[in-house]
Amino acid sequence: MTDSPRPIARERRKVGAKTDDAAAKRPRRTKAEQRAESLEQILDAAEYLFSRHGLYGVTLRDVAERVGIHTTLLHYYFEDKRKLFEEVFARRAAVTSGRRMTALEEYERAAGASPTVEGALHAFLDTDLDLYYEGGERWMNYAAFCARVSNTPEGAVLMDVHFDPVVLKLVSVLKRALPDYSDEDIFWGYHFVTGALMNTLARTGRIDRLSGGVCRSDDFPSVKQRIAKFMAAGFLALRDGA
Amino acid sequence: MTDSPRPIARERRKVGAKTDDAAAKRPRRTKAEQRAESLEQILDAAEYLFSRHGLYGVTLRDVAERVGIHTTLLHYYFEDKRKLFEEVFARRAAVTSGRRMTALEEYERAAGASPTVEGALHAFLDTDLDLYYEGGERWMNYAAFCARVSNTPEGAVLMDVHFDPVVLKLVSVLKRALPDYSDEDIFWGYHFVTGALMNTLARTGRIDRLSGGVCRSDDFPSVKQRIAKFMAAGFLALRDGA
DNA sequence: ATTATCTATAGATCTATAGATAATGC
DNA sequence: ATTATCTATAGATCTATAGATAATGC
Numbered sequence: 001m002t003d004s005p006r007p008i009a010r011e012r013r014k015v016g017a018k019t020d021d022a023a024a025k026r027p028r029r030t031k032a033e034q035r036a037e038s039l040e041q042i043l044d045a046a047e048y049l050f051s052r053h054g055l056y057g058v059t060l061r062d063v064a065e066r067v068g069i070h071t072t073l074l075h076y077y078f079e080d081k082r083k084l085f086e087e088v089f090a091r092r093a094a095v096t097s098g099r100r101m102t103a104l105e106e107y108e109r110a111a112g113a114s115p116t117v118e119g120a121l122h123a124f125l126d127t128d129l130d131l132y133y134e135g136g137e138r139w140m141n142y143a144a145f146c147a148r149v150s151n152t153p154e155g156a157v158l159m160d161v162h163f164d165p166v167v168l169k170l171v172s173v174l175k176r177a178l179p180d181y182s183d184e185d186i187f188w189g190y191h192f193v194t195g196a197l198m199n200t201l202a203r204t205g206r207i208d209r210l211s212g213g214v215c216r217s218d219d220f221p222s223v224k225q226r227i228a229k230f231m232a233a234g235f236l237a238l239r240d241g242a
Numbered sequence: 243m244t245d246s247p248r249p250i251a252r253e254r255r256k257v258g259a260k261t262d263d264a265a266a267k268r269p270r271r272t273k274a275e276q277r278a279e280s281l282e283q284i285l286d287a288a289e290y291l292f293s294r295h296g297l298y299g300v301t302l303r304d305v306a307e308r309v310g311i312h313t314t315l316l317h318y319y320f321e322d323k324r325k326l327f328e329e330v331f332a333r334r335a336a337v338t339s340g341r342r343m344t345a346l347e348e349y350e351r352a353a354g355a356s357p358t359v360e361g362a363l364h365a366f367l368d369t370d371l372d373l374y375y376e377g378g379e380r381w382m383n384y385a386a387f388c389a390r391v392s393n394t395p396e397g398a399v400l401m402d403v404h405f406d407p408v409v410l411k412l413v414s415v416l417k418r419a420l421p422d423y424s425d426e427d428i429f430w431g432y433h434f435v436t437g438a439l440m441n442t443l444a445r446t447g448r449i450d451r452l453s454g455g456v457c458r459s460d461d462f463p464s465v466k467q468r469i470a471k472f473m474a475a476g477f478l479a480l481r482d483g484a
Numbered sequence: 485a486t487t488a489t490c491t492a493t494a495g496a497t498c499t500a501t502a503g504a505t506a507a508t509g510c
Numbered sequence: 511a512t513t514a515t516c517t518a519t520a521g522a523t524c525t526a527t528a529g530a531t532a533a534t535g536c
Contacts, residue, residue, distance in 0.1 A: 010277025031508055031513060039515080052395060056298035059498060070516055075500060077514095151393045152293060156446035167452060187453040188468050196434035204398035210409060211429040226430050230476035237475030238468055273487060273534055279487080301524060313491055317526060319488095 039077060041067045044138055047088045051145035054152075055085050067229065086158065093162035094144045096131055100166045103127040107154035108173055118232035120173040123199060124166075125228050132201065133220040140203070140218070152192075167194075178235065189235045197229060281319060283309045286380055289330045293387035296394075297327050322451060328400065331391065334384045335404035338373055342408045345369040360474035362415040366408075366437060367470050374443065375462040382460070384444070389444035392436075409436075420477065431477045438469060 013064040029037070045066040049058040064071040100123070107123040108115060132143040149155030157167055167190065174186050203217040215222065271279070287308040291300040302323055306313040320326040342365070349365040350357060374385040389396030409432065416428050445459040457464065 031510090032357070034508085034514065054296050054298060054394070058294060060500090061498075071498095072500085072517085073515060081499075102244035148393050150448075151390050151440065151444040151446065152296070153446050156448040159448055160451055163443050164452060183453065183456045184464070185468070187449060187457045188464065189472065190452075191441060191449045191457065191465075192438035192469065192472055195439070196437035198393065199433060199437025199440060202393040204266055204393065204395050206392075207270045207429060207433045208397040209402055210406060210432075211425065215429045215433065217336075222426070222430065225482055227434065229479050230431065230434055233475040233479030270536090276488065276534085300524090303524075313524095314491085314526080317488060323525075 035117040038067075038069070038073070042069075042074060042077060042084070043088055043091055044141075046084055047091075047138065047145055048141050050085060050088060051141050051148055053187060055082070060084075088142075088145065089158050090162065092139070096128055097163060097166045099131060100124055100127050101169055104166070104169050104173060115173050115177045116232070117174060117177045117235045118228055120170060120177060121193065121228040121231050124170045125175075125231075126192070126224050128197070129200075129220045129224045129227075133224075143201035144203050149198075150198045174235070178239075181238070185235075185238045189231075189238060192234060193227075193231045196231065201229070265276075276359075280309075280311070280315070283328055284311075284316060284319060284326070285333055288326055289333075289387055290383050291382065292327060292330060293383050293390055296390060297324070302326075330384075330387065331400050332404065334381070338370055339405060339408045341373060342366055342369050343411055344387050346408070350415060357415050357419045358474070359416060359419045359477045360470055362412060362419060363414075363435065363470040363473050366412045367435070367473075368466050370439070370463045371442075371466045371469075375466075385443035386445050389440040392440045416477070420481075423480070427477075427480045431473075431480060434476060435469075435473045438473065442469070 042063065046058070046063045049066065061071050063084075064074055073085065078087065088169055103123040104120065107119055111119055113174050130141045146159075150159055171186055171190060174189070175181070175183075178186065200220065200223050205217050207215045208217050262271045284305065288300070288305045291304055291308065302316050303313050305326075306316055314324065320329065345365040346362065349361055353361055374381045388401075394399055395396050412426055413432060416431070417423070417425075420428065442462065442465050450459050
């Protein structure tokens with residue numbers, strides 16, 4: 001693991017130099033604060049590293065070094081490595097899921113009796129892209145983490161656990177927008193949508209190189225401009241005999 | 243690593259029991275054959291394991307055990323673990339790339355002056371889906387391997403190396419089909435297409451569980467029935483001011 | 485005579501635990 | 511008195527190499 005030791009936002013405690021820094025700060029922090037801060041730093045570091053190298057490509061030592069703590073402290077806060085991984089996934093899942101759920105409910109209310117595919121997809125996709133893009137680096141890391149994980153067998157199970165409700169909500173709105181569609185068409189359509197979304201969140205840099213710089217992996221606004229309209233048209237095209 | 247020790251197609255040499263089996267067979271095989279067979283078995287096993295657990299989630303021992311050989315033999319045939327990984331990628335890349343290239347050229351010839359988006363996508367996507375679906379388990383493993391790898395930073399670089407030519411060919415046909423489109427729209431459209439394709443190739447089982455069995459991850463024919471038409475409509479929808 | 489495969493092993497690294505120390509909490 | 515953090519270390523496992531053995535090749 002040779003990641004650039006980009007400092008995470010909060011100041012690192014330096015190993016073997018806990019005098020100045022720490023002595024100046026610790027007294028001001030309550031234990032609850034210390035705990036919360038350590039947990040956050042650990043999860044941020046793990047999120048960053050897991051998003052780039054996956055569960056097995058990251059060692060607990062990598063995480064500890066990035067935070068500037070001793071490896072064993074990870075065992076104090078987390079049962080084991082897998083649990084740390086799952087908590088990285090879970091931490092922000094509720095936020096994105098909740099936001100999209102709310103957006104879908106609001107859209108349903110606003111659209112009344114005749115929701116559209118594009119409207120539902122705007123609520124689902126734009127809300128998510130905004131969250132990552134406006135949430136800064138950590139949210140972008142989380143997005144890449146999810147995308148990476150989504151293409152793996154175990155990762156897909158985590159997706160089930162955390163995202164099924166909001167996805168099924170989207171599906172229910174799509175069904176109302178396309179009342180004569182089979183479930184099969186709706187689900188395959190969703191499958192295409194989520195593939196495009198995950199490919200965006202992964203931000204591998206491939207589209208940058210492929211397009212010779214015309215598109216940029218981290219340009220979520222450009223994706224947002226196009227994805228809902230693109231996918232909605234795709235759904236409608238399935239009408240006449242898939 | 244606790245994969246079911248599903249035997250790979252060729253009979254395994256059993257460790258510590260090389261008497262019957264081997265004694266009966268070896269004499270009949272030339273060294274070139276032996277070499278070719280071992281290489282193939284190793285690559286097949288690695289492909290299977292890497293597709294499920296990624297580069298770091300698989301040990302050389304896992305691969306060797308699956309083949310039924312000693313770990314050190316892997317070092318005899320491959321420089322190191324990463325090289326093995328790259329050779330798994332490269333082995334079938336030329337085949338899929340070549341087939342799609344041919345299909346696109348044939349389509350261009352057939353379509354003459356007015357190629358369509360849907361026609362180009364059929365050539366590109368259907369050719370690939372057929373290859374995996376008709377190629378049996380190994381090709382399906384390779385598809386999952388590629389999909390998994392495509393969502394990672396290093397994996398994306400392998401995609402560049404092996405697939406850029408055929409993708410740029412597709413892009414050139416799309417440009418002819420959509421002469422008034424910006425490069426940006428074309429490339430983002432491709433980005434959505436490949437996301438949907440990779441999500442299909444990954445076969446994580448998520449769509450099966452999400453849809454309650456209505457869709458199946460390994461049902462590539464159903465995807466093939468829909469994907470080109472779906473994506474073509476998406477491209478066309480970008481026309482009026484993305 | 486050359487190539488394929490195995491034995492033995494080095495050296496590094498990884499996860500996890502037990503127990504000590506240094507902070508905060510009442 | 512409790513919680514956060516560090517020291518020391520066990521036990522397992524991993525990649526890779528050196529060198530021996532057992533096949534095929536002429």
